[in-house]
Amino acid sequence: MSATGALDKADGVTAQAVNRPLAQPLRPQRMRVPGFAYLTVAPTLLVVAIVVGGPLVYSFYLSLHRTNPITKKWLFVGFGNYAAAIGNADFWAAIGRTVYFAGFTLVGSTMLGMAMALVLNQRFLGRGLLRSFVLIPWAMAPVSVGVLWSFVYAGDYGALTGLLDDLGLGRYAMPWLGDGFRALNLVALTQVWSQAPLTALMLLAGLQSMPDSLRRAAMLDGAGPVARFFAITLPWLKPNLLFISIVTTINSLMAFDILWIMTRGGPGAATTVLSWLGYLTAFQFLRFGEGAALLYFLTALSFLLAIVYFVVFSQRSRRVHPPSAAVDDAQPALLAARVRKPPAPPASLGAYRVRRALPAPLSRALGRGGFILLAFIIFLWSALPVLALVLMSLTPASDLIRTPPTLVPSTLTLQNFHTVLLPQSGAQFSTSVQARRVPLSIFNSFVVGASVSVICVALGLFAGYAFARFGKARFFRASLWALLLTRMTPALTLVLPFFICYRTLSLIDTRTGLIIAYSSFLLPLSAWMMRSYFEGVPMSLDRAALIDGCSWFTMMTRVLIPVVRPGIVAAIIFCFLASWNEFLFALILTSTPQAQTIPVVISGFLSQAQFYEYGPMFAASVLSILPPVLVAFFFQRFLVQGALSGAVKG
């Protein structure tokens, strides 16, 4: 039956080949991009060109001038600002600190993230819960991270000193951030704390793509756990590790929020990294030209890393693709041709060497114990500081500045939350100016976050479709890489032109201004996320819809958008969180409570430092980490999807 069937088929093929007009080319045509594809990406590319391209060009123009903040006169100096920076010892010192900071962060977060990923890759009871806890330090706003850790390290009454005191180790306490080099290390450690979860997520994705048979094969081939890690797992993760190191390095180049909160470049200039030096020059000394030049060095560094990544990435990946049954050996198996006697097995191999250090049950038990211990340490590392923040927000304000310090509160109270949430009614408490700003700032954060994420996802949705379907066409490939490049642009470089333009357009202190500024990083992000979603939708669905009589627009609205709805939700949630946590733009582009968002108000507590304000500040911080924590626990996969779409969070 099968033989005749094949014959019929062969006949059919020949008939077709004969009937085909000879002029028609046999090889597949090059992909033709329909006009609507350009239409779908146009709004996104246009907006990105305006809110990213424009400021980048303007910032470069600015860097060629010397500006006088008082006379407001601009003087063209060519590359004088760059030359001045290169000739400046402070610049090189800042570069040195930047490199140290980035190196520390890279090594620390990669090692820690690897440990987290290896633990989370195992199946065990409570894995989902542990993953949620691990994600929190990354999901919460860097401002809250800074607030938390600056209190932990605070000299006289800080949590770490308090903990040592409680344990009777008070003599080891010291002004943690007082010493320059120690401060740099501690800030870098804080960066590790907040970055390691992202590394862990990306490594986890790599681990889960590794076929289990590889691990088992290596096991049978005699490799122990350590040998397996280095010989099999680590090489498998190589592409992931490359991407991670680029992302981590760029993120630490752009680190700004935690520096602003924790050390402000001090003590002395000990934590003045390049980004801080640029910020200081441009926004404290108001020397826009010089500041722009410094920040352009930062941008160039980021782009350089990004280009290194692109170059390496575009080389072919050497991972084995699952063998396809259809395309296979053209020549018959060589074996079949072999008739001669096989070569006799050489006797060169000794007896099988059995490694038996410990009896199997004992080594299993030891491994299990070590695993539980490691999982527990990771839990403590991730959750303990956050729990301490919650505890501090429930502690009476006066407890927080006790000497000698202690972590044990005298009583638990909701007074701090009362102060920041209902400032008008709290007659019996002295509600400060800053605390009174919290409710409006939460409202602002919500409005800005909701608007910008809906707008960006609506535009990015259509662009993502075209990128997924026509990503191979030259125009789309180029603009896709351009979009990724904008993700690598330090926000500090963009914020300066934004600031200058907004002053003339009177967009300073408006929520609209923030929405426009945020779309500069959220629009590329949402387009990128939606693209990876559409890539998971089979092309045949488009074709079926078109054959069934849809126009391309009804194909999108009736067929594709319902299919990618989970992706849309993920993108909206992720963009909302990114906007909610954003600090730099909000800090520079707002100066009155009218449009300030919650991170800015929290940072305001620190600049108007009054001791009794710590309680409300922690309460505000807890409120600010509420949305990220809720997402981490209840919509974790949205967070993970956002992170894996190449999200770079500064």
Place this chain on the structure above:
Amino acid sequence: MSAITIESVSKSYGTTPVLHALDLEIPDGAFVSFVGPSGCGKSTLLFCIAGLEEISDGRILFDGHDMTSVAARNRNIALVFQDYALYPHMSVRENLAFPLRHQKAEEQAIATQVAWAADLLGLNPFLDRSPAELSGGQRQRVAVGRAIVRHPAALLMDEPLSNLDASLRVKTRTEIKRLQRELKITVVFVTHDQEEAMVMSDRIAVMNNGVLQQFDEPMKIYRTPLNVFVASFIGSPQMNLLPGEMAPGGHGPRRLVGVRPHDLALTANGGSDAFTVTGELALIEPAGPLHYLDVDVGGQLVKATCADPNGLFPGAAVTLSAPVQAVHLFDRESGLRVNS
């Protein structure tokens, strides 16, 4: 090479049992296949032998030595995985050398062994390629090479042919069988393809739902299946199974009568002691050397074979008969074979 003894091995994942008190004796140098539908526990049993899965109860012995609590890496077992599990970042040469390196073999010995395995399997042109640059069949050979390169106590194979296309699969199974003969290695081969198992094995273990149904030589299983499951699983097309009351011979409703299509042929008038049924021809399926006939016998389709369907047409009334020694009788309740 070793003999493998499986002594009342049970395994469960949590409360879900997957293997029920299995007993098997795999002789030294034999080619044994585990065959059964997917989910029957055949791969699990293979992984238990390899030590990749722990067993809940029973013992596994190699040449009389208890291996139950020995770690996988110390059992000297090689396994060819369904997806081959070639190390993607290593060249073919490094893949072949990998198990030897972890045995701390001398560099010279490693070179000799790799050269031997490459020669045996025709891998010499590919030694410096990465697995991604090989075709499916070449990858399969590298996987076999990596498995035999260190002379393992036994070679386990988990559906190693399922990723090859049909014609290559037939060639490769011959080659694996030949390799096994020439090297005299113990092979345990897992497949869901009963034909593959029949062609290759010295002995077949038919499994269903974690229970061993029958363990015997291929043709013995084919000729005397011990129960209805084995009868219908082994042999293609499937054995016809008719209710006892439908079949002649007065077997009654408590019996199932089984006849293989190849034993059932057209007849003009059935012999007195032969198994005979009459029905209406529904379909003729040409299959090259012979034709399959689908015959409607009282509402049930019965498959038969004939060499020459000339003059036959769908709708014709036909009589089929089989010699009485080709008739298998099963108990309807228990499914067990009744005649000997």
